[in-house]
Amino acid sequence: MSLKTLPAKTIPPRGESPAAADRRSEGKSKFRTFRDRYADRTFTIVAMTILLLSIIAVIYPLYFIVIASISDPNAVYEGRVWLFPSGVTLEGYQRILTDGRIWSGLANTMIYTVLGTAISVSTILCGAYALSRKDLPGRKYLMLLFVITMFFDGGLITKYLVVKDLGLLNTVWAVVLPGAIGVWNLIIARSFFENTIPNELREAAQMDGANDFRFFFQMVLPLSKPLIMLMIMVHVVANWNSFFDALIFLNDDSKYPLQLVLRNILIQSDVSSTGTTGGDIASYAAAQRIAELTKYAMIVVSSLPLMIALPFMQKHFTKGMMIGAVK
Incomplete structure (x- = not known):
């Protein structure tokens, strides 16, 4: 004869009804779910931000060299070339x-x-x-x-x-x-x-x-x-x-x-x-x-x-x- 494991029941504290205990347990479960979801979302945002900054740090120097190669050197010295070329020349x-x-x-x-x-x-x-x-x-x-x-x-x-x-x-x-x-x-x-x-x-x-x-x-x-x-x-x-x-x-x-x-x-x-x-x-x-x-x-x-x-x-x-x- 096999014995079946009975599901554990929440024992309410003294003076608390079973319905109130169930609502309290459900509230804790929702809070844990919200906390885990918030932690995952925070981690994703932080990881994406670091990755984006890393990509910019790698790509921007290459982009700057390209736009500086077709810009007026005086504009490069003066700091006017950082996003778009200035005084375009192919000399x-x-x-x-x-x-x-x-x-x-x-x-x-x-x-x-x-x-x-x-x-x-x-x-x-x-x-x-x-x-x-x-x-x-x-x-x-x-x-x-x-x-x-x-x-x-x-x-x-x-x-x-x-x-x-x-x-x-x-x-x-x-x-x-x-x-x-x-x-x-x-x-x-x-x-x-x-x-x-x-x-x-x-x-x-x-x-x-x-x-x-x-x-x-x-x-x-x-x-x-x-x-x-x-x-x-x-x-x-x-x-x-x-x-x-x-x-x-x-x-x-x-x-x-x-x-x-x-x-x-x-x-x-x-x-x-x-x-x-x-x-x-x-x-x-x-x-x-x-x-x-x-x-x-x-x-x-x-x-x-x-x-x-x-x-x-x-x-x-x-x-x-x-x-x-x-x-």
Whole structure:
């Protein structure tokens, strides 16, 4: 014989009727519901306010650079440019886009970006998959060698001597090879393969006659699209913005990437504005005006291609950001 649990009854205090006790209990329940709803609404408002302020703090500097690049520098100095452009002019863009060095630098940057990204992503994927295999001999020692390079570096002089002895100076390989493998990205990719590609899948493929190369190219890579897109996006941004290796290893101006060309143009504009004689105030003001227009326009020109490409890869980039995380 089973016993049924009887619902608990509210025992009214002495001198209080059951109806009054029920009304009091109902009032407390409504108060708790109102309090919880008010707390949720307050949290939502605070969270949305913080998020909105964060978005403004990120977007407004970019917007200001755009409107400042087409505004009169005097208006920018006077603080009249903060929401809308003032004294619209495209002189800065005209001076930059009519310079042949810009188009040469853009072509070089595209070559370095495509070639560097292809080499980096290919080597990282192959190396990370090999390190994720538990049957790889010396797997732990190889990983230890990679990790050591994250904390100890030979320095710039040693790096330059190695590139020089290999005969890579003033070549495209001096830009794309020294930093081809990022150890942190290698660790992320290895963790992804360890947590995503089960050993049972490899054993099933081997039973069907697939060797390691066929399993990697036909099964592992198709299952690793979020990882591949993340690696491509990270290396595209890094190679596009890179200029230090080109500054150290390249001597030919025709091989300079866009970032280095823009840097040289900016330095040239600053030197022209500061090198004017003190008595020629009009010339100094004109040179300073051109330098300011060029500075803002260069930021827009160098950032615009990535800003156009990023939204199209946002879905894969967001999904890939969580790969390799602790679950």
